[in-house]
Amino acid sequence: MLETSVIASLRRKAALEGYKWDIQVGDVSTLASFPLVMKGSEWKRLAAWAEQLAKEAAEAEKEILLRPDLLRELGMPRSLQKVLADSSPLTPCAGRVIRFDFHFTMDGWRISEANSDVPGGFSEASHFTALVAEYFPDLRPAGNPGEVWGKALAATTLQGGVVALLSAAGYMEDHQVNSFVAAQLRKFGCETHLIRPQQIRWTDGKARLETAWCRRPVDLIIRFYQAEWLARSPRREDWGRLFRGGKTLVANPLLAVISESKRFPLLWDRLESRLPTWRMLLPESRDPRQISLQSADGWLLKAAFGNTGDSVCIRELMEPRKWLRTRFNVLMSPTNWVAQRRFESVPLSTPIGQRHVCVGVYTVNGRATGAYARLAEKPLIDFAAMDVALLIEDDD
Numbered sequence: 001m002l003e004t005s006v007i008a009s010l011r012r013k014a015a016l017e018g019y020k021w022d023i024q025v026g027d028v029s030t031l032a033s034f035p036l037v038m039k040g041s042e043w044k045r046l047a048a049w050a051e052q053l054a055k056e057a058a059e060a061e062k063e064i065l066l067r068p069d070l071l072r073e074l075g076m077p078r079s080l081q082k083v084l085a086d087s088s089p090l091t092p093c094a095g096r097v098i099r100f101d102f103h104f105t106m107d108g109w110r111i112s113e114a115n116s117d118v119p120g121g122f123s124e125a126s127h128f129t130a131l132v133a134e135y136f137p138d139l140r141p142a143g144n145p146g147e148v149w150g151k152a153l154a155a156t157t158l159q160g161g162v163v164a165l166l167s168a169a170g171y172m173e174d175h176q177v178n179s180f181v182a183a184q185l186r187k188f189g190c191e192t193h194l195i196r197p198q199q200i201r202w203t204d205g206k207a208r209l210e211t212a213w214c215r216r217p218v219d220l221i222i223r224f225y226q227a228e229w230l231a232r233s234p235r236r237e238d239w240g241r242l243f244r245g246g247k248t249l250v251a252n253p254l255l256a257v258i259s260e261s262k263r264f265p266l267l268w269d270r271l272e273s274r275l276p277t278w279r280m281l282l283p284e285s286r287d288p289r290q291i292s293l294q295s296a297d298g299w300l301l302k303a304a305f306g307n308t309g310d311s312v313c314i315r316e317l318m319e320p321r322k323w324l325r326t327r328f329n330v331l332m333s334p335t336n337w338v339a340q341r342r343f344e345s346v347p348l349s350t351p352i353g354q355r356h357v358c359v360g361v362y363t364v365n366g367r368a369t370g371a372y373a374r375l376a377e378k379p380l381i382d383f384a385a386m387d388v389a390l391l392i393e394d395d396d
Helices: 004-016 040-065 078-085 122-133 145-154 172-187 256-260 264-270 276-281 320-332
Strands: 036-039 097-105 108-115 162-166 191-195 200-203 206-210 215-217 220-223 249-251 299-303 337-341 348-350 353-364 367-376 386-388 390-393
Touching: 004 122, 036 040, 036 353, 040 097, 040 108, 040 256, 040 264, 040 276, 040 353, 040 367, 040 390, 078 256, 108 256, 108 276, 122 145, 122 172, 122 367, 122 390, 145 172, 145 353, 145 367, 162 172, 162 206, 172 191, 256 264, 264 276, 367 390
Parallel strands: 036 390, 162 191, 162 220, 220 249
Antiparallel strands: 097 108, 097 353, 200 206, 206 215, 299 337, 348 353, 353 367, 367 386
């Protein structure tokens, strides 16, 4: 473990230099004072799986996009379904980042989901991990996903290009992700602006920044604003061009919302795409109407679209009243939920006791670039999980 004075210094640097503002939840630090160490061969295996998962997802998304009958089963708002089913050209994509969450189980590595639409964790996976690595010279970070993502996006603009980063007002976690990505873009000469969708105006498909401090054309839009949230906005003209009919580059693309849906696996048997890596690593998923909600033995429930584990419902880990409310919500809107077969997470011994681990492996434009690792006391990784630096050890 790092000494108390060292971890205190790293916490300050993470907050002041790395835009990691939620360094504490209640009385508990969210930054581990020790690294999670993984053998190089094991990291290569996870990285290879992540790249294959990204490739298979892209193929399946293109197929599903042409099937309105399948789009209706993904549990997304109707307004978003209409945009997906539209025939107008897709807004050009500036790049694609996905984070696949791996868990170590009694049956080996499994994934719980893919964060396809707006994955976060860049500061923790990049800046904080690099800070911790300085104190362990025999170990190395798995990568620097924040820098790789920023460089890939900056390369799509001219030198000094104007970049708008969208997030929802009032969500500090989202704002800190955009602030960190903006800092990476500025390293490569970009001019960045953190805004809301209503501060973009579209003319002939091109985006223009309209704020009190800046009014000029935009070269690139980075969307850290969930697609299903955007679709609930009353004015489609404020968000529709982000997905179709726009001429300004946008990341992440519209197709990301398809594999973001936790009901994505329910469509696999009706596709020509076989998705062998997904079938191997993701536990069995079913429509919740196909299981007994009263007991839910061996199953957990997830909303089709959820964030930070806030909609993952495991009966044994919930108060009876909350579980009853969940059952009611599922019965009322079953197509907005999915049942997923539970895996048995294997806790690891750490300096602070037994902890369950989640290793979120990033792919940027299809290539593995690093990982966001978290630890939790219970077999559920949610907003209260502790962030830990993943460092790689050579096999020899």
